[in-house]
Amino acid sequence: MSNTYDHRKAEVYNEFMGEYIVAYDKALAMMGDIKDKRVLDQGCGTGKSSRLLRKEGAVVVGVDKNPEMLSATRSSDATGIEYFLIENNDLAGIEGQFDGAFCTFVFLEVSKREELEQMVRAVYDKLKPNSLYVIVTNNPDAIGYESDFIKLESGEGFTGESGQSVIDTVKLDPPLVFHDYYWTEEDQRSILENAGFRIEQISKPISAEGQEISPFMIIHAVKN
Numbered sequence: 001m002s003n004t005y006d007h008r009k010a011e012v013y014n015e016f017m018g019e020y021i022v023a024y025d026k027a028l029a030m031m032g033d034i035k036d037k038r039v040l041d042q043g044c045g046t047g048k049s050s051r052l053l054r055k056e057g058a059v060v061v062g063v064d065k066n067p068e069m070l071s072a073t074r075s076s077d078a079t080g081i082e083y084f085l086i087e088n089n090d091l092a093g094i095e096g097q098f099d100g101a102f103c104t105f106v107f108l109e110v111s112k113r114e115e116l117e118q119m120v121r122a123v124y125d126k127l128k129p130n131s132l133y134v135i136v137t138n139n140p141d142a143i144g145y146e147s148d149f150i151k152l153e154s155g156e157g158f159t160g161e162s163g164q165s166v167i168d169t170v171k172l173d174p175p176l177v178f179h180d181y182y183w184t185e186e187d188q189r190s191i192l193e194n195a196g197f198r199i200e201q202i203s204k205p206i207s208a209e210g211q212e213i214s215p216f217m218i219i220h221a222v223k224n
């Protein structure tokens, strides 16, 4: 099952941060100095990640395949941010090359390897040589994770193969439940490397007090 973002979900999603701030902060730090750099925000959703990039001074282009999510982007702080609705991961219609790409909480929404491969290749083609592609997604070791804010569970019949269903709950009132997909670290690594990226670092920062594991995984890839 894929995620349906009704208007309420998109609005709430636009606002909440909680424990996720740790992953965003780490990912932004990995992007380095992006002032005046042109950065692609792949799967920008409601524009939260785009606004974080903009705050760091980047010239941001956000792309998403879901019009519901894009309709909840903010116009008030949109200076320096352009948003585009895309289909089939096609970025060819977007002018110019990018100095970097950011992709937060998107890989986990993809169920098929071919789609993930297509997404990654599309970004590769749009990046200048030696540019960074920073990806935030679920930590595959964190199935069963539960904090005051997040719960990560396996879906029915889960055996640990990529593409299987996982359920991510954000403990708001009422809770936000996302039907996502599991990806092994190895599969994500091979998809990125086959597309021509090299992996510089994979980080799993602890985000909640008393926890021994991170619910997030941050991949720092570079275009060869």
Ligand SMILES: C[S@@+](CC[C@H](N)C(=O)[O-])C[C@H]1O[C@@H](n2cnc3c(N)ncnc32)[C@H](O)[C@@H]1O
Pocket: 042, 043, 044, 045, 046, 047, 048, 049, 063, 064, 065, 066, 069, 086, 089, 103, 104, 105, 106, 109, 110, 119
């Ligand atoms: C959980 S939201 C994350 C949004 C944003 N990156 C953030 O951090 O707030 C995931 C978004 O990825 C988008 N998405 C999923 N697959 C995509 C694809 N293949 N191409 C573009 N957008 C995609 C969804 O429509 C959704 O808006």
